[in-house]
Amino acid sequence: xxHIIVIGGGxxxxxxxxxxxxxxxxxxxxxxxxxxxxxxxxxHGLLHSGARYAxxxxxxxxxxxxxxxxxxxxxxxxxxxxxxxxxxxxxxDEAYGKTLLDACLASGIEAKKLSATQARxxxxxxxxxxxxxxxxxxxxxxxxxxxxxxxxxxxQNGARLHPFCEVQWIDTRAxxxxxxEILNYKTRKTSIVKGDLVVxxxxxxxxxxxxxxxxxxxxxxxxxxxxxxxxxxxxxxxxRMRPAGEGDIIVPxxxxxxxxxxxxxxxxxxxxxxxxxxxxxxxxxxxxxxxxVGGAPVRSVWSxxxxxxxxxxxxxxxxISRTFECYDHKDTHGVEGIVSLLGGKATTVRAxxxxxxxxxxxxxxxxxxxxxxxxxxxxxxxxxxxxxxxGP
Amino acid sequence: MKKKIxxxxxxxxxxxxxxxxxxxxxxxxxxxxxxxxxLEMIQSAQEPTLMFRRSCHHxxxxxxxxxxxxxxxxxxVTRISQFKGGTITLEPLPGFPLLGDLAVDxxxxxxxxxxxxxxxxxxxxxxxxxxxxxxKRFERFENCIECGCCVSACPVAGEGKPFMGPxxxxxxxxxxQKTTGKGARALLKQAGGERGERLCNRAxxxxxVCPTAVYPARHILxxxxxxxxxGQGP
Ligand SMILES: Cc1cc2nc3c(=O)[nH]c(=O)nc-3n(C[C@H](O)[C@H](O)[C@H](O)COP(=O)(O)OP(=O)(O)OC[C@H]3O[C@@H](n4cnc5c(N)ncnc54)[C@H](O)[C@@H]3O)c2cc1C
Ligand code: SF4
Ligand code: SF4
Ligand code: FES
Numbered sequence: 140x141x142h143i144i145v146i147g148g149g150x151x152x153x154x155x156x157x158x159x160x161x162x163x164x165x166x167x168x169x170x171x172x173x174x175x176x177x178x179x180x181x182x183h184g185l186l187h188s189g190a191r192y193a194x195x196x197x198x199x200x201x202x203x204x205x206x207x208x209x210x211x212x213x214x215x216x217x218x219x220x221x222x223x224x225x226x227x228x229x230x231x232d233e234a235y236g237k238t239l240l241d242a243c244l245a246s247g248i249e250a251k252k253l254s255a256t257q258a259r260x261x262x263x264x265x266x267x268x269x270x271x272x273x274x275x276x277x278x279x280x281x282x283x284x285x286x287x288x289x290x291x292x293x294x295q296n297g298a299r300l301h302p303f304c305e306v307q308w309i310d311t312r313a314x315x316x317x318x319x320e321i322l323n324y325k326t327r328k329t330s331i332v333k334g335d336l337v338v339x340x341x342x343x344x345x346x347x348x349x350x351x352x353x354x355x356x357x358x359x360x361x362x363x364x365x366x367x368x369x370x371x372x373x374x375x376x377x378x379r380m381r382p383a384g385e386g387d388i389i390v391p392x393x394x395x396x397x398x399x400x401x402x403x404x405x406x407x408x409x410x411x412x413x414x415x416x417x418x419x420x421x422x423x424x425x426x427x428x429x430x431x432v433g434g435a436p437v438r439s440v441w442s443x444x445x446x447x448x449x450x451x452x453x454x455x456x457x458x459i460s461r462t463f464e465c466y467d468h469k470d471t472h473g474v475e476g477i478v479s480l481l482g483g484k485a486t487t488v489r490a491x492x493x494x495x496x497x498x499x500x501x502x503x504x505x506x507x508x509x510x511x512x513x514x515x516x517x518x519x520x521x522x523x524x525x526x527x528x529x530g531p
Numbered sequence: 532m533k534k535k536i537x538x539x540x541x542x543x544x545x546x547x548x549x550x551x552x553x554x555x556x557x558x559x560x561x562x563x564x565x566x567x568x569x570l571e572m573i574q575s576a577q578e579p580t581l582m583f584r585r586s587c588h589h590x591x592x593x594x595x596x597x598x599x600x601x602x603x604x605x606x607x608v609t610r611i612s613q614f615k616g617g618t619i620t621l622e623p624l625p626g627f628p629l630l631g632d633l634a635v636d637x638x639x640x641x642x643x644x645x646x647x648x649x650x651x652x653x654x655x656x657x658x659x660x661x662x663x664x665x666x667k668r669f670e671r672f673e674n675c676i677e678c679g680c681c682v683s684a685c686p687v688a689g690e691g692k693p694f695m696g697p698x699x700x701x702x703x704x705x706x707x708q709k710t711t712g713k714g715a716r717a718l719l720k721q722a723g724g725e726r727g728e729r730l731c732n733r734a735x736x737x738x739x740v741c742p743t744a745v746y747p748a749r750h751i752l753x754x755x756x757x758x759x760x761x762g763q764g765p
Binding site: 172173175176179180181184215216219220221222251257260261262263264274281282283284303305322324325326327365367371372373374375391392393394395397409413438439441443517518520521523524 | 544545546547564565568571575579580582583584585586587588589590591592593594607608630631634637638640641644645646647649650651654655657658659660661662663664665666669670671672673674743744
C-alpha cells in the first residue's frame, strides 16, 4: 500500500503511525530528537475530562470526554484513574460553578456537585476555604508512557520509526510533494526518502516544517511553565473552579505534584525561557487550593510550547480553541501530497490521528475503517522488545 | 545571577568513523537551571545535532540518565548550581549500547522486565475519609521510571556478567508483592535463577544512584530472604 511519511515523533505522530499501520499503510516516521522530545512528555499529564473547556470551548470539551473514555480502555497502564475535583474558594468561583456544571452536563461530562465537607473527606489536603466542589472524570497520564504505547503498537505492526532524523527539505520539484530530505544525526549524512504522501505532525514546529514546502500554516506556539513539587498531597486532580487562567491545576503523579500553568504567545517554539514571575504565581495560586504545595521543595521547573491554531478573534490566548484541524494543502495552497495536523491536546491525539488517516484514505481512494477506538495498545515496554533499529 | 559554565561532553557516533572525543561548550546561564536546560541551550544555539534523550523534564519518563561528573544522574533534575568549579563533564550511561553522544539504547533494561508486570499500585493513604463515587481505590504509578541509572552503576552488571540487574529485580519484587499462588512461585523461580539475585554482591551502588527512591538493593534483599525461606536460596 501507499508509503506515508510522518514528520514529528510526538503524541500526534505516534497515534498517526499506529492508525495508519492498522489500516495497512506503509509508514516511515522521522523525529529530529529522540521520540517524544518535543511538547509531548512535558505536559501536566492531565487526561482531560473536558470540564476545563466546557464553558468556552465546547468542541474541545466534547473531544476530550470521548477520548478520555477511549484511552481508559485501550491504555489503562498509562493512567492513574482517580478522577478530579474543581474547587471553589471564592464567591466568584462558586458562581462560575453553576455555569460549569451545566456546561459539563451539556457536553456529556459526568460532573457531580459536592459540598465542601464531602470534598474534604475525599481530599483532606484541600484548603478549609473550599466552598463547593465538582467531581469530574479527570485522570493522570504518564505522558511519555502513553505515547510510547502508540509507538510500541505501531512498531509491532511494521511502522518504521526514525529518531534523530531531521527533515530538512520537502521535495516539491515535481509540482507535488514526492518525498523529504533527511539529516540523520547518527551518521551525519543526508538522504532523500520518497513517499506517496507526507504528513506534517510537527506540533509547535509545524510552521517551520510546512515552510520547507513553501506553505504557510496558522500554527501559533504558546508556551507555558510547569512546576513539579515533591510530595503527593492529593490523589485526585485539583482544578480551580474559574475560567481557565494561571496556576489553576494540580496533577498528582507518582510522588510528585505537578502545578500548572501559564501561557504566552511566541514565534519561536524553542523559546524555553522560565519567567520567574510565572513560577511564583503558579505556586501561589495552586497553594490557595492545596496549601501543602506552597511550602514543598521544588523538584523541577520547565516549559513547553502548545501547538495552538492562530485565532485573530480570540479575546485572550486562553480563549484560543484547543481543538485540532487537519489541512489538505491541495485545498489550502494547491500543493498535492502534503497534509498538516495542527492543534489538539495529548488527550485527543487518537482522534487527531483518526481524522488525518480518514483524510489520507479519501486521498488515496481506500475505504478502510478506523479501528483504534477499540484496539488495546501494547505496553510501552514492547517497543524495546520489537527490535533494534528500524531499517530505512 | 548570570554565570559562565563549561560543559565537557563526550562525543561519538558509533555509526561514523570518527573516534570518541570530548568537546567543551561554553555558555552563560542563570545559575539555577538544570543540566538538561543547558543541553537544550547548546542544541538550539550551538550544535543542533548534539544527541541526548529527554522528554518529561521532571523525573518521570526516565530518558535523560547520564554520567554527570562521573555519577549516574537525571539531567532534568540535576541543577547546575550544585557544582563548584566551572566545568561539568557529561558522558553517556555505561552499560548500554551507544546511539550517539549522550544517547543510549535502553533495550537491554527491558529484557527482564515483563511487559505484563503491573505498573500501578494502590496509592499511599493521605488521610481521606471516603473514596469518590465510582473509584474503588486510589492508584498511582510505580516509582521506578526505568532510567537505567542503577544498572549502569552496578559493579556486577558492569563486569559483563549475565545478571538481570537491579532494575529488573526491583520490578520483579514489586510485581511479586501483587501476586499470589502459581504466578508468585514463577516470579520467585526467576529471581532465584542463574541470572538472578545470587549475582548481586550488595555493593548498594544501585540504591545510592536511584533518582526516585526505589532502593533496588532492598528489593533484592527481600527476594533473597524470601528465597531462603522457600528453600530455594543459594
Ligand atoms: C504547558 C503545557 C501543558 C499542557 N498540558 C496538557 C495536559 O495536561 N493534557 C493534555 O492533554 N494536553 C496538554 N498539553 C497539550 C499537549 O502537550 C500537546 O498538545 C501535545 O503534546 C502535542 O503533541 P504533538 O505531537 O502535536 O507535538 P510534539 O510532541 O511537540 O511533537 C512534534 C515533534 O516534531 C518534531 N519535529 C519538529 N521539526 C521537525 C523536523 N524538521 N524533522 C523531524 N521532526 C521534527 C519535534 O521535535 C517534536 O518532537 C499541554 C501543553 C503545554 C504546552
Ligand atoms: S546491590 Fe547488587 S544490584 Fe545493586 S549495585 Fe550492588 S551488586 Fe548491583
Ligand atoms: S530502580 Fe531507580 S535507578 Fe533503577 S531504573 Fe528504576 S528508577 Fe532508575
Ligand atoms: S527528562 Fe524525563 S526523567 Fe529526565
